[in-house]
Amino acid sequence: CNKCILFQGASKNLNLMEWDKLWSINKKIIDPVCPRHTAAVEERRVLLTLINGPEEPFSRIIPRHKKYEGAGEKCTTYTKRIWIEHADAESISVDEEITLMDWGNAIVKTIEKGQDGIITQLTGVLHLEGSVKTTKLKLTWLPETSELVNLTLVEFDYLITKKKVRAS
Known part of the structure; x- marks a missing residue:
């Protein structure tokens, strides 16, 4: 994402960014336009x-x-x-x-x-x-109404589990 690159800055050095920064930037982009829904198990x-x-x-x-x-x-x-x-x-x-x-x-x-x-x-x-x-x-x-919609939520959790991914 362009914002991630701009946040990291231009450098010839290897720069590792933690995933929470990516999630934070992503939220700022999505939050203003993404519809929100309420659910209860x-x-x-x-x-x-x-x-x-x-x-x-x-x-x-x-x-x-x-x-x-x-x-x-x-x-x-x-x-x-x-x-x-x-x-x-x-x-x-x-x-x-x-x-x-x-x-x-x-x-x-x-x-x-x-x-x-x-x-x-x-x-x-x-x-x-x-x-x-x-x-x-x-x-x-x-x-409590008959208009509530039943749905199935599938939660994948984090697909990447390491704080920093390093090339081998």
């Missing part, structure tokens, strides 16, 4: 019921990325029952105020666990007048 998602949430689902068109207009828009549905990642649910405490990305704040009131100690369900109340700046957790979420 079906077997490990946790239902959060918002007691004062909307009785009827409603939708809004919002930007895909707050900083980059070129990423386009998306339609987000707001419902009384939403899915969050299990790892996020594990980091929440009772009476903690959290931020639901692209919606606002909520306060978690109960955390239910199964016999195995794994969180199965949360209840909370929307607190939309709360400040996003005061919350520690800012969580992505999905509405």
